[in-house]
Each structure stands twice: as structure tokens, then as C-alpha cells.
Amino acid sequence: xxxxxxxxxxxxxxxxxxxxxxxxxxxxxxxxxxxxxxxxxxxxxxxxxxxxxxxxxxxxxxxxxxxxxxxxxxxxxxxxxxxxxxxxxxxxxxxxxxxxxxxxxxxxxxxxxxxxxxxxxxxxxx
Numbered sequence: 001x002x003x004x005x006x007x008x009x010x011x012x013x014x015x016x017x018x019x020x021x022x023x024x025x026x027x028x029x030x031x032x033x034x035x036x037x038x039x040x041x042x043x044x045x046x047x048x049x050x051x052x053x054x055x056x057x058x059x060x061x062x063x064x065x066x067x068x069x070x071x072x073x074x075x076x077x078x079x080x081x082x083x084x085x086x087x088x089x090x091x092x093x094x095x096x097x098x099x100x101x102x103x104x105x106x107x108x109x110x111x112x113x114x115x116x117x118x119x120x121x122x123x124x125x126x
Contacts, residue, residue: 009120022096038092
């Protein structure tokens with residue numbers, strides 16, 4: 001099993017920045033890819049960003065391209081999400097997720113992930 005713990009959320013003004021962290025522990029060698037998802041009140045969970053654990057390939061949802069950057073530190077078993085130019089619509093609970101297998105073009109689907117963190121709240125005020 002793999003345990004994921006997010007941190008770094010908080011309250012920030014529009015235009016500000018935050019960096020989220022996700023610490024992985026347990027059988028981390030089984031991780032193929034890591035992603036960030038988010039869920040705003042009253043809305044469905046949505047994909048934000050993905051990174052291949054070994055190769056480092058990244059993918060982003062269109063609404064965060066150019067503003068958010070996903071990265072990983074294999075030595076620390078950690079994944080990060082640097083969020084710049086935050087907007088009120090970025091307000092959500094952000095979840096870290098890990099997959100054991102290659103997802104192909106379906107990296108954006110939550111069902112492809114085996115491990116989930118408890119989430120960290122990000123609130124962007126206007």
C-alpha cells in the first residue's frame with residue numbers, strides 16, 4: 001500500500017501563489033504516475049495535472065496551463081503543485097493521487113488511480 005499526505009493549502013488572494021506538497025510513503029516503488037485533482041463545492045472532482053513518476057512527463061488541464069506546474073522529487077518520494085496567478089475559480093479541495101499502472105491517454109480519469117490523499121483546502125479570495 002501507499003499512503004499519500006497533502007500539505008500546503010491555505011487562503012490566498014487572487015493573483016497570489018501557493019505550493020502544494022504530497023508526501024508518499026509505503027510501497028512507493030509501485031507508483032507509476034502521480035496526479036493532482038480538485039473538487040470545488042457542489043462540483044464534481046476534476047483532473048488538474050499529472051506527472052510520470054520516473055520519466056517526468058507532465059499533462060495539465062487547459063484551465064491551469066501556464067499557471068500551475070507539477071513536479072516530483074523521487075529521492076523524497078514527493079510530488080508538488082506550484083500554483084501561480086491563482087483565481088477564485090481555483091478554490092477547491094486539492095487531492096493527490098497515485099497510480100500503479102500506465103494510464104495511457106486516460107491519466108485524467110480518477111478511476112485510474114489506486115491511492116488518494118485526504119486533501120488540502122485551497123481558497124482564493126477575490
